[in-house]
Amino acid sequence: MLKKFLIFAIIVTNLFLVYLSLQLVKEDKIIKELRQENLRLRAKNKLLARKLRALTVCKVTVTFYTLSKNECDNTPYINALGRKPVIGRDVAVSRDLIYLLGKYVYIEGFGVRKVVDLMNPRFKNRVDILVGGKRQARRLGKIENVKLVVLY
Numbered sequence: 001m002l003k004k005f006l007i008f009a010i011i012v013t014n015l016f017l018v019y020l021s022l023q024l025v026k027e028d029k030i031i032k033e034l035r036q037e038n039l040r041l042r043a044k045n046k047l048l049a050r051k052l053r054a055l056t057v058c059k060v061t062v063t064f065y066t067l068s069k070n071e072c073d074n075t076p077y078i079n080a081l082g083r084k085p086v087i088g089r090d091v092a093v094s095r096d097l098i099y100l101l102g103k104y105v106y107i108e109g110f111g112v113r114k115v116v117d118l119m120n121p122r123f124k125n126r127v128d129i130l131v132g133g134k135r136q137a138r139r140l141g142k143i144e145n146v147k148l149v150v151l152y
Contacts (some may be wrong), residue, residue, distance in 0.1 A: 014016035040122065061126045062107060062146045064137040079117040085130055092128040100150060108147040 038116055066077040067085060079085045079092075080101060091113045093100050100115040107113055109130060127148060131137050 050103070055146065057149050058125075059145045060097075060107075060148045062110070062143045063126060063128050064131045064140045066131060066134055066137055067129045081116050083116065085116060086114075086129050087132050090114055090116045090130045092119050092130070094119045094123040095121050095126070096124050105152040106149040106151055108149075109143075110152065125146040 016129065065071045067078055067087075072130055079090065090105070091105070093115050097115075097119060098118065102115065104112055104114050105127075107127060107129070111128065117128075119126060127146075130139075131140065
């Protein structure tokens with residue numbers, strides 16, 4: 001009887017050891033897959049960071065506009081987002097910078113502004129800041145090579 005019990009105990013122990021080795025093999029596979037996924041995500045993050053750096057800082061030409069019909073389309077009091085423009089906060093961008101629409105940007109020398117409108121298609125790489133009057137717009141004029149940083 002004792003002999004049978006010992007044989008049974010050895011068989012159970014061997015089965016348990018086999019089970020544990022299978023679990024270790026599974027865990028090793030999972031760890032290996034997680035490491036590969038981690039490496040893949042790190043590479044992807046580096047690529048995204050490079051793209052983000054390339055997109056978030058650029059040099060633009062800054063001009064100024066007012067809400068008059070000869071400077072805007074037929075609806076100067078409605079911007080591209082369908083809202084009323086706010087003087088001192090809103091800017092329009094050229095069509096090549098359309099990806100900035102709805103985002104906040106920092107314009108060097110002018111602070112944080114919200115991109116809410118689009119300019120005429122003939123302009124490239126340009127930001128138009130909304131000001132209160134034509135005299136102020138003419139006085140400020142046109143400024144080239146201004147740093148623009150996309151915030152969010």
